[in-house]
Amino acid sequence: MTESRDPSTMTRRQLLRHTAWFGAAVGLAVAGGEVISHLAGAADTTAGQGSATVRFAQVSDSHIGFAGTANPDVTASFERAVDRINNLGYTPDFVIHTGDLTHLATPDQFDQVKQMLAGLNTPHVFTVPGEHDSVDDAGQKYRQVFGRGTRGEGWYSFDIAGVHVIALVNTLNMTKLGHLGRDQLDFVKKDVAPLSSDTPIIVFSHIPLFAMYPAWGWGTDDSVEALSYLRRFSSVTCLNGHVHQVFSKTEGNVTFFSGTTTAYPLPHPGDGPAPKPLTLPAGKLHDALGIREVAYTKGQRALALKERTLP
Ligand SMILES: [Zn+2]
Ligand SMILES: [Zn+2]
Numbered sequence: 001m002t003e004s005r006d007p008s009t010m011t012r013r014q015l016l017r018h019t020a021w022f023g024a025a026v027g028l029a030v031a032g033g034e035v036i037s038h039l040a041g042a043a044d045t046t047a048g049q050g051s052a053t054v055r056f057a058q059v060s061d062s063h064i065g066f067a068g069t070a071n072p073d074v075t076a077s078f079e080r081a082v083d084r085i086n087n088l089g090y091t092p093d094f095v096i097h098t099g100d101l102t103h104l105a106t107p108d109q110f111d112q113v114k115q116m117l118a119g120l121n122t123p124h125v126f127t128v129p130g131e132h133d134s135v136d137d138a139g140q141k142y143r144q145v146f147g148r149g150t151r152g153e154g155w156y157s158f159d160i161a162g163v164h165v166i167a168l169v170n171t172l173n174m175t176k177l178g179h180l181g182r183d184q185l186d187f188v189k190k191d192v193a194p195l196s197s198d199t200p201i202i203v204f205s206h207i208p209l210f211a212m213y214p215a216w217g218w219g220t221d222d223s224v225e226a227l228s229y230l231r232r233f234s235s236v237t238c239l240n241g242h243v244h245q246v247f248s249k250t251e252g253n254v255t256f257f258s259g260t261t262t263a264y265p266l267p268h269p270g271d272g273p274a275p276k277p278l279t280l281p282a283g284k285l286h287d288a289l290g291i292r293e294v295a296y297t298k299g300q301r302a303l304a305l306k307e308r309t310l311p
Pocket of ligand 1: 061063099100130242243244
């Protein structure tokens with residue numbers, strides 16, 4: 001890509017022309033339930049604010065509709081998360097919610113979380129589903145609300161300022177571990193085939209794509225094949241939810257980061273018999289909840305992450 005075609009340095013008119021010319025190669029993007037062809041906001045929001053090429057926030061596992069002692073008011077906690085993102089001091093290029101938006105996938109819960117996400121000060125909100133978002137219908141209600149323009153059972157990819165972003169669904173057709181399935185694996189293979197190996201890759205999924213703790217289902221049974229298509233890339237970062245705690249691991253060229261939750265903590269891997277919600281002492285809950293800031297700077301291999309609690 002030549003300098004004049006880098007969206008971060010283009011004028012709006014150039015960008016529109018570029019978008020039309022670049023056509024299908026930019027892939028699909030889904031923002032607030034609308035399909036767009038390119039994330040045009042990136043150039044405007046990062047200009048003059050440090051050297052970062054792309055800045056976004058990750059929020060996860062809001063479990064809207066959960067009722068229990070581990071968090072008697074998940075809605076209020078998610079409001080804190082939205083406020084935290086809206087007070088970062090800059091406008092993130094996008095916000096990704098990495099799943100378990102709802103606790104029980106009811107129409108009311110989907111409606112509520114969608115309205116709350118609409119309060120985020122960002123040009124684009126992206127989501128991937130958690131297993132709680134498909135408890136009774138293999139994700140149909142989720143896709144009605146959040147899946148417009150996605151492929152297959154809700155996966156998609158998009159490009160922003162030279163970074164290629166892939167959002168995967170590994171919460172359907174599961175046995176114990178997360179599962180991607182043949183169609184989605186073929187999508188990943190085709191999706192990255194035209195990209196040059198120095199394209200930075202970011203992958204979102206709900207369940208970890210690495211074996212964080214398979215005894216509790218914290219892994220994905222066919223992620224090895226998906227990751228094999230990403231092996232040639234110099235910078236690959238996978239961000240997930242589901243485990244309700246911050247965790248990271250590097251395997252070869254891929255770095256994995258599990259994000260925390262805005263609802264309730266879960267035990268550390270293997271700490272106790274099962275991953276059941278933890279009730280913390282009074283006043284401690286919001287130190288265990290949080291959001292994540294992520295920045296990518298062109299030319300760097302690693303993303304910069306900042307974990308923010310919700311005090
Ligand atoms: Zn969850
Ligand atoms: Zn989950």
